[in-house]
Amino acid sequence: MARREYPHEEGPLEIFRTEERDFPNEEAPLELLDGREGEELGAADREFPDKDGPRNEAPGTASLEAAVSESGWSEKDGYRIKLDIFEGPLDLLLFLIKKKKIEIQNIPLALITREYLDYLHEREHINLDREAEFLLMAALLIYIKSQFLLPREQPIEPDIDPRKERPDRTGDYERVRVVSAVLRDKEEEQSTIWRRTALNAPLPEQDLDLVEVSLFDLAESFFAMMKRKQSAPQKIIKVKEISVADKTKEIILALQTKGYLDFLEYLDAQETLEEALVAFFCLLELIKARRVMAVQEQLFNTIKVWLRKEPAGEDA
Amino acid sequence: MDNLKNILEALIFISVEPLTLDKMKEVLDVSSEEEILQALLHLGTEMEESPRAIRLVQTGGGWVFMTKSTFDAPVRKLLQIERRKKLSPAALEALSAVAYHQPVTQIDIMTIRGVDSTHSLHTLLENKLIKISGRKDAPGRPLLYKTTEKFLTYFGLNSLEDLPREEELKKILEEGNT
Numbered sequence: 292m293a294r295r296e297y298p299h300e301e302g303p304l305e306i307f308r309t310e311e312r313d314f315p316n317e318e319a320p321l322e323l324l325d326g327r328e329g330e331e332l333g334a335a336d337r338e339f340p341d342k343d344g345p346r347n348e349a350p351g352t353a354s355l356e357a358a359v360s361e362s363g364w365s366e367k368d369g370y371r372i373k374l375d376i377f378e379g380p381l382d383l384l385l386f387l388i389k390k391k392k393i394e395i396q397n398i399p400l401a402l403i404t405r406e407y408l409d410y411l412h413e414r415e416h417i418n419l420d421r422e423a424e425f426l427l428m429a430a431l432l433i434y435i436k437s438q439f440l441l442p443r444e445q446p447i448e449p450d451i452d453p454r455k456e457r458p459d460r461t462g463d464y465e466r467v468r469v470v471s472a473v474l475r476d477k478e479e480e481q482s483t484i485w486r487r488t489a490l491n492a493p494l495p496e497q498d499l500d501l502v503e504v505s506l507f508d509l510a511e512s513f514f515a516m517m518k519r520k521q522s523a524p525q526k527i528i529k530v531k532e533i534s535v536a537d538k539t540k541e542i543i544l545a546l547q548t549k550g551y552l553d554f555l556e557y558l559d560a561q562e563t564l565e566e567a568l569v570a571f572f573c574l575l576e577l578i579k580a581r582r583v584m585a586v587q588e589q590l591f592n593t594i595k596v597w598l599r600k601e602p603a604g605e606d607a
Numbered sequence: 608m609d610n611l612k613n614i615l616e617a618l619i620f621i622s623v624e625p626l627t628l629d630k631m632k633e634v635l636d637v638s639s640e641e642e643i644l645q646a647l648l649h650l651g652t653e654m655e656e657s658p659r660a661i662r663l664v665q666t667g668g669g670w671v672f673m674t675k676s677t678f679d680a681p682v683r684k685l686l687q688i689e690r691r692k693k694l695s696p697a698a699l700e701a702l703s704a705v706a707y708h709q710p711v712t713q714i715d716i717m718t719i720r721g722v723d724s725t726h727s728l729h730t731l732l733e734n735k736l737i738k739i740s741g742r743k744d745a746p747g748r749p750l751l752y753k754t755t756e757k758f759l760t761y762f763g764l765n766s767l768e769d770l771p772r773e774e775e776l777k778k779i780l781e782e783g784n785t
Contacts, residue, residue, distance in 0.1 A: 478699075
């Protein structure tokens with residue numbers, strides 16, 4: 292696989308040999324071997340700094356020791372990965388990748404996943420919290436790697452580097468909290484003043500400015516009805532072929548004679564569940580084609596379906 | 608002028624939803640926007656100054672008559688409403704997030720709040736304070752949410768512009784920290 296150039300590469304990958312380590316956390320063995328020993332490496336063309344040579348101390352390449360202590364990483368008795376180039380818990384691996392200490396391309400994720408699953412199978416008890424954490428991190432790693440494997444027309448821009456953490460949204464949350472408080476005050480204020488409700492308002496037959504309902508409203512009433520229907524005992528089972536075309540014709544005919552249909556009433560009157568489903572589907576199609584219009588006069592009122600005045604130039 | 612004011616009073620009285628300026632113009636076909644606004648202002652102050660129980664309120668993009676808060680108790684008794692239900696803190700937070708970031712996905716709201724907001728969003732949808740406005744052109748095509756007209760009237764806002772702006776929020780935040 293050809294190496295790609297990434298603008299965020301700050302320099303040659305630093306590889307540390309085990310004997311170089313001087314971890315603040317002694318009981319935390321960390322194996323970070325020369326990347327060249329890995330199996331699926333494309334990094335053979337890289338030059339690694341001599342371990343005794345002057346080390347590049349540019350900001351992005353701070354020493355691994357510092358990186359590890361910064362990570363707050365400590366020994367947990369969780370699952371540990373063993374790879375040729377890395378040995379340790381997954382969170383440390385993720386951390387090092389984010390710090391650009393390890394190239395994601397060098398990490399065989401399929402292998403990690405397979406071994407991890409084997410490990411899970413062997414265990415009798417699992418700690419759900421810890422395993423969920425593992426899943427999250429593994430998913431992140433897979434995401435990061437996939438971003439690097441996909442061919443790109445343009446190099447990855449530094450600010451959308453998948454290895455970077457998502458931007459900090461705590462500022463947003465602070466703002467949301469303040470807005471919540473403001474809205475709460477307004478809610479309080481509004482709760483003592485009233486305006487007329489249309490409890491008794493007469494409904495003109497036509498040309499009224501009704502609110503068109505959303506798909507959400509339709510689906511909501513439909514599924515509420517389906518639930519009711521399901522619990523009702525079904526006595527007769529009929530086999531009846533219902534085609535969408537026939538049902539559509541039936542609906543339009545009913546609309547032409549009656550003017551409107553009560554959405555729920557109509558679906559409820561269908562003989563079988565299947566027929567109701569087909570009818571629902573037809574109605575959705577008709578709404579989409581703008582041949583009918585679903586409106587609700589009042590909140591919590593029934594939804595009515597009206598034929599639109601000018602059908603979209605089709606035969607009824 | 609007085610005539611226009613009276614016509615407007617009649618129109619607003621008969622409207623259940625806030626009556627918009629556009630609607631007024633449509634009905635009054637001759638009047639200029641300026642003239643209508645002037646008449647509304649007159650009507651509003653006149654009602655405010657009189658000992659009447661009703662006041663003219665601009666909310667949800669239009670004008671509507673509302674009772675003064677002094678009459679909360681008897682009105683509730685008539686409507687047989689014990690107490691107005693209030694939004695839960697979680698729902699309110701989710702709603703604030705939608706209001707400021709709309710159109711917004713569930714994941715965005717979760718990222719902002721740091722907790723799962725499925726239930727809150729569902730409550731808000733049921734209460735028609737938010738609605739689905741489409742799908743985001745992104746992997747998985749997640750649904751996008753935005754606030755509704757009812758959101759405005761519920762909080763007595765005339766438009767989204769009435770929400771506190773960035774600078775005001777900063778000020779409130781700073782005050783809170785000191």
